[in-house]
Amino acid sequence: MDLKEIDFVNPDKHWYYLAKSYALNRKFNEYSSSSKKIGDIGAGDGFFVKNLPIDSKKISVFCIDSGYIKEIFEDNISYLKKYNEADLEALLFIDVLEHVRNDVGLLEEYVNKAKSGAYFYITVPAFQSLWSGHDVFLGHVKRYRLEEIVGKVEKAGLEVVNSQYIFSLIFPLVWVKRKFRFKNQIIIESHLKEMNCVVNYVLKVLCLFEHRFFTNKFFGLSCFVVCKKIN
DSSP: OOGGGTTTOOTTTOHHHHHHHHHHHHHHHHHOTTOSEEEEETOTTOHHHHTSSSOTTTSEEEEEOTTOSSOEEOSSEEEESOOOOSOEEEEEEESOGGGOSOHHHHHHHHHTTEEEEEEEEEEEEBOGGGOOHHHHHHTOOOOBOHHHHHHHHHHTTEEEEEEEEESOTTHHHHHHHHHHHSSSOOOOSOSOOOOOHHHHHHHHHHHHHHHHHOOBSSOOSEEEEEEEEOO
8 A cells, every 4th residue: 555545544444455455365366375475566554465365474575665764574574675685476566667667677676586487466557548636646657558567567577477457347437537527627636535434335345346257458447467477
């Protein structure tokens, strides 16, 4: 979770974070259930890696974020400003690459820090047409189409295993809202805020249903790519 949003939303209850975590966990359980060293790049508060389907007592977890004020070492989880080894078996890039101009360079850096056969789990915001004050608030550089992020990861030397859009069912609602509500000005603010519990529940159930039963290659709010280091 982005450190900028901690004051606005509780990820343990918010529909967006719960649904994205669910989508990530399904793929992680499919490809990386035996991983022993996991890196969460641009981890923020570490929400996504902490909610993986793993036994944290038997696995080393590294939250890596240049925004940390200091480094902290706990029993099985470390909060680091930088990681220097080349032994990671699973790497999370959850809403990270959109923050940097040299996205391929950042991926290549961590390809070199991953073991052969390591899996990368990457999400980025989708479609430049959805650009809003939310992107400005979070410091985004761009949004991606699915084929763009696939091209980036392949250029970094990774083999794509799975690629899709997520948050597809609510895409039309968000597109209309951003096009008409913000058509005359960009309001710089986070769009993820606490909301009515009923609305939150409905959105959560809708997105969980989608992530469980549908794969969309055409549109969504985020791109989700699973890829593998093959050398």
